[in-house]
Amino acid sequence: MEEKTAIAALAALAQPMRLRIFRALVGAGPQGMTPGALSAMLDVPASTLSFHLKELTRAGLVTQERESRNLIYRPSIVRMNDLLGYLTAHCCQGAACEIAVAPACAANSSPRHWAPRCCWLW
DSSP: OOHHHHHHHHHHHSSHHHHHHHHHHHHHGGGOBOHHHHHHHHTOOHHHHHHHHHHHHHTTSEEEEEETTEEEEEEOHHHHHHHHHHHHTTGGGGSOOOEEEOGGGTTOOOGGGEEEGGGOOO
16 A cells, blocks of 8 residues: 555544444445445434545545445445555564553553554553
8 A cells, every 4th residue: 555545544534423434334344334324323414424425435445336226335344454554564573463461551451551562652
């Protein structure tokens, strides 16, 4: 993935409603969701949803397909994995990362304290 593509994807996800929409679509999996179902699930007006779906589609994170009279939006799992790969490509200088709990946070079991061993900054 090129840097410009990664920046576009991250920018699209850097807005709370778009992140919620993308997560909902990822949860729906390959069957995707209609705008009506997304609107009801996320309690967002159709016009607002349309704007955010357009931005996610422009970034390549979401695809749109017409099935009969419905539009179906699906997450682009390939693009999501490409973005994750881009973000972690240089992690640990090429060595395999192990997941470990930061020692200072061992008493706190919150998931935010989990990080690749070589990448924690606590």
